[in-house]
Amino acid sequence: MSKSLPLLAPVSECCSSLTAEPLTDDQSDRLAPVFKALGDPVRLRLVSLIASHEGGEACVCDLNDAFDLSQPTISHHLKVLHEAGLLDRSKRGVWVHYRVRAEMLGDLAALLGSAR
Amino acid sequence: MSKSLPLLAPVSECCSSLTAEPLTDDQSDRLAPVFKALGDPVRLRLVSLIASHEGGEACVCDLNDAFDLSQPTISHHLKVLHEAGLLDRSKRGVWVHYRVRAEMLGDLAALLGSAR
DNA sequence: CACGAACATCGACGTCTGTCAATATTGATG
DNA sequence: CATCAATATTGACAGACGTCGATGTTCGTG
Numbered sequence A, B: 001m002s003k004s005l006p007l008l009a010p011v012s013e014c015c016s017s018l019t020a021e022p023l024t025d026d027q028s029d030r031l032a033p034v035f036k037a038l039g040d041p042v043r044l045r046l047v048s049l050i051a052s053h054e055g056g057e058a059c060v061c062d063l064n065d066a067f068d069l070s071q072p073t074i075s076h077h078l079k080v081l082h083e084a085g086l087l088d089r090s091k092r093g094v095w096v097h098y099r100v101r102a103e104m105l106g107d108l109a110a111l112l113g114s115a116r
Numbered sequence C: 001c002a003c004g005a006a007c008a009t010c011g012a013c014g015t016c017t018g019t020c021a022a023t024a025t026t027g028a029t030g
Numbered sequence D: 001c002a003t004c005a006a007t008a009t010t011g012a013c014a015g016a017c018g019t020c021g022a023t024g025t026t027c028g029t030g
Helices: A024-036 A043-050 A060-065 A072-084 A101-111 B026-039 B041-052 B060-065 B072-081 B101-112
Strands: A057-059 A087-092 A094-100 B058-059 B087-092 B095-100
Touching: A024 A043, A024 A072, A024 A101, A024 B026, A024 B041, A024 B072, A043 A057, A043 A060, A043 A072, A043 A094, A043 B026, A057 A060, A060 A072, A060 A094, A072 A087, A072 A094, A087 B072, A087 B101, A101 B058, A101 B072, A101 B101, B026 B041, B026 B072, B026 B101, B041 B058, B041 B072, B058 B060, B060 B072
Parallel strands: none
Antiparallel strands: A057 A094, A087 A094, B058 B095, B087 B095
């Protein structure tokens, strides 16, 4: 039985280098869903829309208008990004605001940047 | 008609920041397949195995043994990574060696790291 | 040239994913 | 409390994806 990390443990607690030694099965199983979440054009654009929005956060209502997709579809993509640990979610009245988790992106950047 | 970039143009020629301004449709369409390629545990482990292998490259024969998967399956994953621009491929006799394209990983890292 | 080894391609199969319309939930407001 | 607006959930469906066994291709070697 392995000491399991919390579901959304920072990437840095999981693995910090691609080159020092190969990822274990566990590490790649934990890491892959995060990249998979980024591996969709709509979700990538959502992340960039939120990141570039003033205050670093955006309301779902703003995001819906940026796509030619149904509201449930956008909601679905936001859920995927949130569950991957890439977006924080905060409810303010009827509105829901999403914010990019810079720590997570930073960890991913450090991981990818570790290759010579 | 847009000035189309070559299929495997460096990420840096496509977009260098997630926060300066949102990605366009074209940019996210171009970028998403790269992250999608990394969004599979087997492929992530392949990248890390190759990156951490001596000389920064590995022969397919070494990689096959590291997984409990069929040889065609590994070959398929290597193809996906290669076509995403993440791996370079070189044939030496009967052997094929793959090498991580550090430039591509570096570009991705810079992109992800651009979030505050 | 025949054979075997390393790797790729093909075709098939079950599962996962992105999308939608319909519906549910939550909260503000009259 | 009734209603409306914002968002989430559900169920369905087509297409994409990961995997395999079988087969093809390329190259070194006897």
